[in-house]
Amino acid sequence: MESQAKVPLHILSEQDSWRLFRKKAGNAVDSPDFHDVAWRVVKECGGLPIALVVVARALGDKDLEEWKEAARQLEMSNPTKDDHDHTVFRCIKFSYDYLKHEDAKRCFLNCCLFPEDTNINIEDLVKYGIGQGLFQNANTVEEARAAASSLLKHLKACSLLLNSDQEGCVKMHDVVRDTAISIASAGDELAFLVHSGAALKKWPRRDSYEAYTAISLMSNEIQDLPDGLVCPKLQTLLLQNNIDIQEIPDGFFERMESLRVLDVNGADISSLPSSLGLLLNLRTLCLDGCKSTDISILGELRKLEILSLRESCIEELPEEIGKLVSLRMLDFTMSSDLKRIRSNLLLSLSQLEEIYLQGSFGDWGKPIEGMDQETNAGFDELTRLPYLNTLKVDITDAGCIPQTVVSNPNWVKFNICMSEDLFVRLMDVHLSKIMAARSRALILNTTINTLPDWFNSVVTEKTEKLFYIHGSGLHNIISEYDQGRLNGLKSLLVQSCYGIVQLMNTDIHVLNRPVFDNLEELRVHNMDYLKVICVGELPPGSLRKLKFFQVEQCDELVGTLLQPNLLKRLENLEVLDVSGNSLEDIFRSEGLGKEQILLRKLREMKLDKLPQLKNIWNGPAELAIFNKLKILTVIACKKLRNLFAITVSRCLLQLEELWIEDCGGLEVIIGEDKGEASSNMSHKSRVKEIVEKQKEEAMEKIILPQLKNLSLQNLPLLTGFYSGFASIQCPSLEQLHTQDCPLFRATTDEFHSRKQVQVNNEQHFLLLRKRYG
Template sequence: MVQQPVNHARLQGDELYEGVTDWLHSVDEFISEGVAKSIIDVEDRAKKSCFKGLCPNLISRYKLSKQAAKAAEAAASLVGKGNFSNVSYRPAPKRAEHMQAKDFEAFDSRMKVLQDVVEALKDDKLKIIGVYGMGGVGKTTLVKQVAKQNPDPQKIQDKLASDLGMKFDLNDSIHHRASRLRERLKQEKRVLIILDNIWTKLELDAVGIPSGDVDEKGREDDQRRWTIILTSRSRDLLHDDMKSQKNFSIEILADKEALQLFEKIVGDSTKTSAFQPITNEIVKRCGALPVAVSTDALNQLRNSNSREIHGMDANVYTSIELSYKFLESDEAKSLFLLCGLYGQGHSLEVPSLLRNGMGLGLFKNVYTLEAARNRVDTLIDILKSSCLLLDGDAEDEAKMHDIIHAIAVSIASEKLMFNIPNVADLKEEIERTIEKEPTAISLPLNKRKASELPERLECPKLKLLLLFTKFRSSLIIPDLFFEGMKQLKVLHFTNARIPSLPSSLGCLFNVQTLCLDGCVLNEIAIIGQLKKLDILSFRDSNIEQLPLEIGQLTRLRLLDLSNCWNLEVIAPNVISKLSRLEELYMDNSFSQWDKVEGGSNASLTELKGLSKLTTLEIDVPDAEILPQDLVFVELQRYRICIGDKLGQRHVKSETSRLMILKRLGKVSILLENYGTKMLMKRTEDLCLRELKGVQNVVHELDDGEGFPQEFNDQVPKTYQEMCFFPWLESLSLMFLTNLETICYSQLREDQSFSNLRIIKVAFCGKLKHLFSFSVAKNLLRLHKVEVEDCREMKMIIGKC
């Protein structure tokens, strides 16, 4: 009765209770080595008669009866103890060897993340750990080094119950199952739960996973601990919804690692000279995305006759497409598709996305450019969080992985938004695209194809047209080219040499964004006919004159003349008529401001009428021409250079409020002007250069109310005489050949540099120390010090 359920339990892989095991051992001893065996031996001897079999052996029989009585008593005791209601239990698995990832590659980029995750598991303070990255980058493969889990709530419960040796009744509700799981998990001292590839918020308590190590009285219990690892494509889902305390990003493979993975999949034949071109092509095509390298390599690359990549594996496409579909924001989806219209490898400049997005009306309930900028920043963060965009090389840029871009182009085409590739027969490709009645067209043109535009682009539903050329290729636009696209809202040309704008441009009554960035232009007066224009950009173009006709664009909210080095004439009263301007960019551009109104050029007085201005970037060659009553109360961001015609060339700043004072003989004149004084008080980054006639920078600029947050670049020797900088956050000293120290005993050491975070010193040949010991005590926020080519430097901190 005991042995049968024991045999069944062993077949199921269950563990026997310790009492059952001990009882079975006692029974075995009783049968094979104990009293029973001795009785059988004695009985054999007792059967042998005395006196040649004439009489029974009474002595032996007596001994046998005594032993039999004892054996019967022992057997009865064993039978009584063997009344078990249950003989076995199902144990939780000790290891999960079957879950090990066989395809995990020990690349440096992956091992670092793996080690970081393992290290995080040792931290008892971390309950939830996140791992995120774009689809196919290797999140699942990495976490399979620990375990694997399905994120479906009921399947999670089933798997947890199985691993914990629990069985649910068929009629148990999810809530009841969750309650049982919570109680069961609290019995464990150490539990690791991995939920792989979650797309939406998962209520852990509802599943039955406790949200913290807390006992029934609300007290933390150090003896119980469980850790949860989540993987997702969304950083925000992990951090905001799942409240992960530490997140690890898995990036794409390094080029060398991608090549190693490819060679492992395809074999050593890829190293031969015959295969090398296609090997390089495939690795580049897959963009160092592991899933793409793996699937494309196997399906496309083993064919030795293949010289082309015919397409992307369906699994790769579906994987990335899911990230797009799971975007909750329609605006984020639209911005993603807009990014796909830019050429592959093209940097995604935030200002360009903002301007084109505004022209298309992508942003709902946005009524100012400032609000639109905030919205675009938020949407880009969403796309980065979902691993659909990457950080760019500059602050105002983003990137799109080549694989992601290819999929964005494909999805956009389903929405009738076409990125026309560079093909042999461009006209034929354009004709095929026109037949589909597109709403957006992106057309990258090289030198050879720049002259292949059709006479008339008949696209009545077209809302956006982007044309990109390189090296300012000549672009002949036929005179009737725009007649068939009267619904166009965004027209964006980049780096084109346009001999003349066609007369049909005046037919674009609905265009709201016109960008002619980097273009070589001649006559531009026709632009004045575009009465609905909100955004006009000539950034990096060669225009020499801003004609009177631009003053007719009274709806204009943004005018960008940045880096228009040849611009020398702005007709008077043109800027003043643009009363709705919110953003005006003229840095590294026009500086021929007239001193008085009514002259041959525009004057700074015209800026006084721009009451809605929130962004201003200008160069003012002479501080004396600044109007006294020029006050910019609403400015949120500005870059203003005073004192030099060369303007802001080569000045980089990550702050939104920058002032540059360059080659000024007397800086105190700025404080005599109320408007500039107020701007200086709000400035985050103040750059002083070549102030050769200045005796004491601080004494002339500081009126006792403190100084800007940042103070950098090439200041004169008198910089050493400054008093104190309680708000200074960043300090940069460069090429100060006579500077020996930046601190003296008269500094108020209780406040000096107390907010300093960053200090950079370079090419200061006589500088021996940065700070005194007493000042160093106040550097509680300092986290970065850079020293380059300071040959006399003895100590970073020492006695000054």
């Protein structure tokens, strides 16, 4: 165990201890039956917050007899008066002992194998757990994930683990980790050697390694491994992220006959040692980043269930891989040199449940270069693997997909990228990391009508995320919706499809039912010839769930982005992000009735690099309902003279952040309502009307009650917030940033904030710049 300097622990008073304990254990401790025994337990926690929390969470749902037994156990192990370390240890150990399931205990102890204060990848815990023989009631790897997720959720509820700010990870408190290492180092059945993240340069010396069941030396600076170790009980060996390891001695694994989990990810290994083939009990093997081009020795590992070789350098999947008859997961993601998989090789992996080949092999069924009459594995082989339920694979073109298959596979989760462009395929790897885990995604460079019926039935119709990238023959996504029966589609990206001039056209393809009625996200990127988003009337109910709409780099997109025919369908739109096109208006509402409720859920809008933009809203001001808008960002809109008319501004009741930058033509933020006096009026009458209007405005107020942050950057013509006589009131304003606005003279007093307004706070400005810049 790593030696660490002792940090003084914060001690709570008895009353504060009780309040914290009661909060975590629940109101049951207030009942007469529980109150006294609960106080006994609280006193044994010694005022230490972490001890109070873990014990309270462990006992929260237990009955009275278990509470009494817990108090008795804690009192029996009463430490010396000031031994806070021991108090923490026995309380966490108590919570650990109260875990009902052995799998939960093993998952908890596995977390201490990772470095201090690190994000622990849940997928690693799943792979290690399967290798160690946990999750025996799970029939599939996916069920094992679900079991692990449930256990980790319980451990977090017990405060033995913490939430992470990184998706798909958990964390372990340093004090809890120290306790876990102590538990795992002193057990009868388990003995851990843990020096992860300790900056070790050499392998740690011990008189003997025979008792250890797990060794974790991950994330160090070790260069050389010993020639051989006698480790008859060792089941888990974690050496990942030791980037200076370039060689594994040939006899290194000879005396590790019980090893079940081996992780050497990130080591710069150019060849695999012969002793690796002796690990006949190995279940999980992780060799990501391995530089060896010969992995044929892995064929000896007949019990292997998990094999990960992400970012490897192999060019061909060797025939010996076909001997891995127990393999359930195969991962060669980002192995871009992999060009050959011989025909029928994958069929030997009859137990395979999950296969990952993103950013690597994609030439299904095509002739192998330099091999007479030989072809690569056909895509139909994947359809004939009886247990395969998850696949993330590439296909270079639609010709790789067979027209018929023996039977339709039951692929539950998939990510299939059809593209000859390696950059697109590698981009898909990145996208899959940020998309919802284990979703159903399809990337196409063609239209749906070119795909076989079985593929559309198995994949296209079940797709939740559909991306068209460099799609040839694509002219109208309404036709695609109808052809592919995309009723369940939630996310759609259309990018670099140069045949599209009108994204949606219901005049050409008429439908009498809603289209994209479950779509939640729509992205339109780099469409060089796109001129309009929608032509014709969309059936009622279309796009009714759309929450996010993004349009980027569509240079020929002109006129209005959201015309009335489309605007009235976006009743649930929450985020609008528009950049890099030639639009003059964002919204146009002419022709819509006053009873129409528009944009009632829009909470964030970003407008960037729109050099021709003249109006955000064009049409009757009373239809502009922006009462949920919280964040508005306007950047590089050179022709924009104001953001909204005063009538529209009265709807901005929830606006919290306003960022305006590089708008060279902007004169005021809020403009006057458009409208002219009757041409038949005399000059005297016009003057009188103007005077009366000024008097009315002088009595008016423009109130933005929630505005907290106002940032104005590089606005050379900006003279003020409003061109008329109404006063501006921003009672919640906290931050005002102005830079390169020479004509803007407004002071903080003019905003009538109830708070102390900070002007040009650099630290806060940099935070906003990072968000909006």
